[in-house]
Amino acid sequence: MNTPLQNNSVTLSGTVVGEPTFSHEVYGEKFYEVTLSVKRLSGMEDFLPISISEHLLSDKFRNGNNVSVSGQFRSYNKTVEDKSKLMLTVFVRDVNEYDDTVNPNMLELTGFVCKPPIYRTTPFNREICDLLLAVNRQYNKSDYIPCIVWGRNARFAGGLSVGEHINVVGRVQSRNYQKRLPDDTVVTRTAYEVSVSKIAIVGDDVVDAPIAQ
16 A cells, blocks of 8 residues: 555656745744746646745755756645635655756656546547545645546546545646636636546556647
8 A cells, every 4th residue: 555655746847937935834944935837748838836845945946947856746725815725736855956858747646536527528529527636645634636637538537436546647737717706807827737647546557648738
């Protein structure tokens, strides 16, 4: 059985955008937020939030520098406009040597389907399925990670049951969307999620899914 550390792993290589900003402090240890620009195969960029301890922070994390980090994709609740909102960030455990010859965005999660999957098709008839995974963490905590399965395996994902134990491989992506506020103004927000390239029920064979680049 996987340990909480093995259930959730992510490696990113990208370019620092802006400067680190103080986020919070836990038992005297300060944590900072940094944005990484990570390129896709298509040349598009994902702008991804990472959370890093002051003990790992260095001059590498300055605007325009290339860095590689590994850690876990985590969630937490934050009060925004008097509502609880699920926030997502890559929690950095290690800072690695930058290598532009390897895949810059790799993630693997093992968790439990915690909401009924939502299967749908786009206006261009692309099949998509939304999954929400509960991934166990140390100290009896869990991270709730939204995932998107594309193409021919969206139907497979759509048939999964709540409580199903699954493994997914993919990448972290950012996505902008428009939100209409109560005063009818429209603002642009950013969502973070996992684009799934492989999916399997734990103990079964892995199924490959095409990735939208």
